[in-house]
Amino acid sequence: MSTMTSSETSTDSAEASGEDTGEFALIARMAARLKGGLPEGVVGIGDDCAALPLSGGGVQLLTCDVMVDGRHFKSGATGMADVGWRVATASVSDICACGGLPGYALVSLVVPPHQTTDSLEALYEGLAEAEADYGFRVIGGNVSGGALLSVDMFMLGETPRFVSRGGARPGDRIAVGGTLGDSAAGLALLESATGAASGTDELVRRHRRPRAEVALVPLIQRVASSAIDISDGLSAELHHLAQASGARMDIQGALLPLSQPLTAFAQARGESPLRWALHGGEDYRLLFTFPPQHLGDIGASPVTVIGEVGEGSGVFLDGAPLPRGGWDHLAPERSDREP
Ligand SMILES: [Mg+2]
Structure with missing residues (x-):
């Protein structure tokens, strides 16, 4: 069984087609519990990033991605530096998909009792390679104990123009x-x-x-x-x-x-x-x-x-x-x- 795969940003895709099951149906049901009616210019659930208008012009992009041991990688089999690189790539890619470039990120870790410090350092070496390559900075985060190693990245980016999933027109x-x-x-x-x-x-x-x-x-x-x-x-x-x-x-x-x-x-x-x-x-x-x-x-x-x-x-x-x-x-x- 394949357990490693990509991580969808939590703001991705809440299209409630009526025939979607699993992830998309769940997102639609959760989104329905939230208050609607966002302020002018704010992009909510349903695209690669959420977006906010910046007071000085342009658009602030927000996205997050979580990767979980056994689901998106296998600790012990996947190099931890690769896990760091991939979690950053998933977030950067969502920012790019909205026409933006990455800026700053926060990282939350869930760390099981047996996890070695060396492996977490390797994870951060992968993150640091991604920082240097893509041009963003990790400026904070959070750590908790838990059953499965999980790495969540929350990333901010900016774009002069928000490019959505919804603008394709016949003839394009x-x-x-x-x-x-x-x-x-x-x-x-x-x-x-x-x-x-x-x-x-x-x-x-x-x-x-x-x-x-x-x-x-x-x-x-x-x-x-x-x-x-x-x-x-x-x-x-x-x-x-x-x-x-x-x-x-x-x-x-x-x-x-x-x-x-x-x-x-x-x-x-x-x-x-x-x-x-x-x-x-x-x-x-x-x-x-x-x-x-x-x-x-x-x-x-x-x-x-x-x-x-x-x-x-x-x-x-x-x-x-x-x-x-x-x-x-x-x-x-x-x-x-x-x-
Ligand atoms: Mg995406």
Whole structure:
């Protein structure tokens, strides 16, 4: 059973479609207990970050992510510096998905009695690497005893313009940064303890040290009509964009960006690499839409146009309905589905 996966920000996605079960239904029910009617300019539950207008102009972004031993990592098997890097990457990626750059963070730890001080120092070494790389600072936090090692990061960021999940319009193009499916393949390699195929190390590295796409933020700011980060798999995130935007997402399998190591990995297993690209989680790539007049602006960027936004609803791969095959954080195990 796969127990390691990404951590959805607590502000993510409360769409109550009536057919969602598990995580999204729970978030919707909890949100319904809260007072509605937020002040002008405040973005509440349902996007990658919550947002507040700043008095001097611009927007303050807020997000949090928790990673729990046995669920998102396995202490003893996962390097603790990697856990620190990944919890920071999850938060930074949500900030980037709203068009922002990270600023400051708080970290809360739940520490079981047997946890060694060395392992917690290693965790903070990973956090420090992420601080230096992404350009944010950890400036506080909280520690409690408890049964399972858990690491929660609360992060602040800023953006001149909040880019939501809900702005995609018919005719917009759909684009994604980097390549897809590498992290999930890396996890499968780690769990199978086999596979000396060429490129294996790169896939494992992409799982242990995924990178939030901070370099794409200026492009997102300039052209994006909507954006989300791929923490739970492309198919799941496309459904989030379609639902939030009230639009249809059409993608083409032949356009999906695949790394050479992923293609080799899938071939060796007799599988289609598309399954990994469509449903694999924790890539932390940015998925966004933009009006077609900006097609010329994205030419030099490391992004790939994979489809187009249409009238209607739902997500389609080569014209056929694409089910949401990503990760539900409350489900007992990963629900990979064939494309
Ligand atoms: Mg997200």
